[in-house]
Amino acid sequence: MNTEDHVIDVTDLRRVYGGGFEAVRGVSFTVGRGELFALLGTNGAGKTSTLEVLEGLARPASGRVRVLGHDPFGERDAVRPRIGVMLQDGGFPSELTVRETLRMWAGCTSGARPIGEALEMVGLGKRADVRVKVLSGGEKRRLDLALALLGRPEVLFLDEPTTGLDAEGRQDTWSLVRELRAEGTTVLLTTHYLEEAEALADRLAILHEGRIASEGTVEDVVSAQPSRITFDLPDGWFPGDLPPLDQLGVTGHSHDGRTVRLMTQNLQQAATSLLLWARDAGVSLGSLDVRAASLEEAFLHIAREADGRGDSATAAASLDPRKETAA
Numbered sequence: 001m002n003t004e005d006h007v008i009d010v011t012d013l014r015r016v017y018g019g020g021f022e023a024v025r026g027v028s029f030t031v032g033r034g035e036l037f038a039l040l041g042t043n044g045a046g047k048t049s050t051l052e053v054l055e056g057l058a059r060p061a062s063g064r065v066r067v068l069g070h071d072p073f074g075e076r077d078a079v080r081p082r083i084g085v086m087l088q089d090g091g092f093p094s095e096l097t098v099r100e101t102l103r104m105w106a107g108c109t110s111g112a113r114p115i116g117e118a119l120e121m122v123g124l125g126k127r128a129d130v131r132v133k134v135l136s137g138g139e140k141r142r143l144d145l146a147l148a149l150l151g152r153p154e155v156l157f158l159d160e161p162t163t164g165l166d167a168e169g170r171q172d173t174w175s176l177v178r179e180l181r182a183e184g185t186t187v188l189l190t191t192h193y194l195e196e197a198e199a200l201a202d203r204l205a206i207l208h209e210g211r212i213a214s215e216g217t218v219e220d221v222v223s224a225q226p227s228r229i230t231f232d233l234p235d236g237w238f239p240g241d242l243p244p245l246d247q248l249g250v251t252g253h254s255h256d257g258r259t260v261r262l263m264t265q266n267l268q269q270a271a272t273s274l275l276l277w278a279r280d281a282g283v284s285l286g287s288l289d290v291r292a293a294s295l296e297e298a299f300l301h302i303a304r305e306a307d308g309r310g311d312s313a314t315a316a317a318s319l320d321p322r323k324e325t326a327a
């Protein structure tokens with residue numbers, strides 16, 4: 001992709017709060033025009049801190065940030081009219097109605113959509129004359145989204161857009177975000193819902209303690225994780241009776257008694273080799289579970305590694321014959 005196509009360009013971003021706490025510690029990524037990029041991460045990983053810099057709400061401690069080719073903080077006037085921002089908490093005057101809130105916002109927005117159109121887009125058409133203070137949590141998120149969409153933004157920043165929405169509301173928001181992206185809107189969203197990133201993101205980054213721990217398409221991030229096969233050996237059989245692990249295409253293993261856990265980058269080969277061996281040896285594998293790596297596993301792996309609770313599977317080697325304790 002050409003660098004001019006990078007609608008968002010972040011290089012070695014650092015953000016430090018008063019007291020010296022470094023919440024963002026050298027983050028770099030780019031987002032192309034019309035792309036949807038998701039920032040994932042554990043609580044406190046630095047997602048909102050990063051987003052706020054891109055939205056022009058905070059100045060980076062160091063690093064370079066460009067949105068639509070401009071510094072969002074230093075050149076706010078050039079960037080702000082072209083972006084839409086949905087914060088985690090919009091904080092609107094609660095006495096105004098939904099329509100009045102949008103009208104107030106439209107007054108500060110050039111080229112705003114008709115208010116009715118924005119309300120219909122987010123499914124609040126029937127709630128236009130209700131005061132903001134009586135909206136449900138999910139309806140408030142929809143109002144936040146309507147406000148972010150009002151100015152027909154080229155770039156949309158969505159901070160946890162579906163938190164508090166019911167299943168239907170979440171699906172509605174996903175459909176809307178997909179439509180906007182199909183029309184060419186660039187979207188950067190943060191989310192705690194891994195299925196949201198899987199459903200929507202062209203690319204994603206998993207942040208942990210202010211750093212990007214993994215980045216790429218869902219496939220890229222997942223394929224860095226091994227798949228897993230677990231099973232119980234029958235009485236009289238021990239992990240050491242299995243064929244050599246490299247013959248099975250296995251890259252790591254652990255076992256607890258007769259429960260064996262194999263890790264592999266080639267699930268088809270490993271599963272086929274294991275099942276052929278079991279058939280030929282007349283062994284019945286109990287509770288057999290063959291599981292491809294998932295985004296959830298990649299996410300948990302990153303969080304656990306960083307907490308020093310990494311996977312205990314050891315590198316491929318032969319399993320110690322007759323040994324019944326965990327490897």
Ligand SMILES: Nc1ncnc2c1ncn2[C@@H]1O[C@H](COP(=O)(O)OP(=O)(O)OP(=O)(O)O)[C@@H](O)[C@H]1O
Nearest residue numbers: 017018021023041042043044045046047048049050
């Ligand atoms: N104003 C602030 N002053 C000091 N520290 C802050 C401030 N805002 C955030 N932090 C800290 O910075 C770190 C990153 O916070 P941030 O809100 O960016 O994380 P996040 O990934 O968005 O988390 P969450 O998923 O919980 O929303 C946290 O440790 C948080 O406590």
